[in-house]
Amino acid sequence: MAFTLVLILASTVAAPMHPVQEGHPMSGTWVGDWGPDAEERHRVVVVMEWTGQALVGTINPGPDAIPMRVATVDPSDWSVHIEADATDGEGRPVTYVIDGTIDDLGTYNRTIAGTWNAGATPGDFSITRQ
């Protein structure tokens, strides 16, 4: 057999098609969950928009919407910091302090994951852009 394969790569899986990256990486609607541990999770919807000078956003838009008091992204490492004043299940004020990093920056369905602290209660989160 004269034919020679000098190099064969292992996978035969064709490249999937991905939606596109556009505009400011934080703009859009993000869905995921947060919570103090693997058992207690809270589904969350986060909507953010880049005004040109600042990020603005809302956690769980609707009658119980929580506006973001602080929302920043550091493009040097695409780290995200969010603060929002909410109430806990018993109606007591609680401040969310959320820190994460954008992953898969180039894709439409990129993610942000990190820590989501509700007052003194530490937790984690992961949200995916829709």
Next chain:
Amino acid sequence: MRNAAFGLSGVAVLLLAGGPGSAHHHPAAKFDPDRAVTLQGSVSKIDWLNPHVHLFMEVTDGDATVSWAVELESTVDLRRNGWGPDTVDLGDRITVDGMAARDGSRQIWANSVVHGDSGRDVFTVAPAEPPDAAEAAAPTPRWPDGRPRLGPPAGEAGGYWDFPSRSTLVEDGATAPADRHGLLADIDDAAGVAPFQPWARDLYRYRQQNFLKDDPMFLGCKPAAGPRVFQRPYGVVFLEEPERERIRVIMGGGNQNWRFIHLDGREQTGLPEGTAGDPLYFGHAVGEWDGDTLVVDTRGFHDRFWFSNGGLPHTPQLHLVERFTRTDLNTLRYEVTIDDPGAYTRTWTSSWTLRWVSGEELPVYYCQDNRP
């Protein structure tokens, strides 16, 4: 630091530096220049489609026979160089040198294809060259009212604008050499390309450092829009429709999409995210003549496309003022002022020229023939 795409060795460098204008994507967006592959086998299928022609070949290694897809340039570039779907026949033996797909699939970008035992190189593509400039001194063709014609001279048919003198958006006065896809020769030039806001600068760097792999034109054949229309291969036609007081701009480099420039004095109604009547990729364009220059004001873009080769970011606040001046028969000067306070710290301007291709029709290039 030089861009990784230009730090390669061997055949990959020859491909990237000397190859023709691929209309679709930078080879390194999909293929890894560090994974050189040589294949010998027989042709099992010829997929003669845009955006890229593919040869399928059966390759035997020991007792196993596997199929590989060999990616070539577009049908337009291949035909321009004298190749066609009958250049090779099913069953012909070929040897392919190239680089393997980044995702590990059995796909290869062909740096060279050698046919059978003859050793003849096939599917080679030379860079497209503008037509002979012998007519450069011919004056600007004009309508009876004296206004410049943006299409062919009276009595002639066909023709289009191509061969932009600059391949990507760079602020006038800045120095940032780039290849035909907009990939910078030196990534350290990125910050000087435009007056970026920090996020836009770093997103631009990210796109550059990833070989433009997230380009919507590459991923889903989304249209080029804004100034990118005038930097894509395969040209642009200005179809002047005076009876309707508008110009239809037809883009050869992307599915022959078109945008309208309205000249009837209507108000600019484009808003961020467009309006109900706006074709959001192209915004809402109104134009008027200022002497021999057509001045076009466009707003109402969304941000689901890249408005430049090379991936400069923009936001729905993008506002363009474009100036088109046909300085002679063969030369169209294009100048665009970019106002996007969502992504840039101030307005800025870039300009280049396009060359008239006389008597020819736009190449037929539909990216969607073989893409979503």
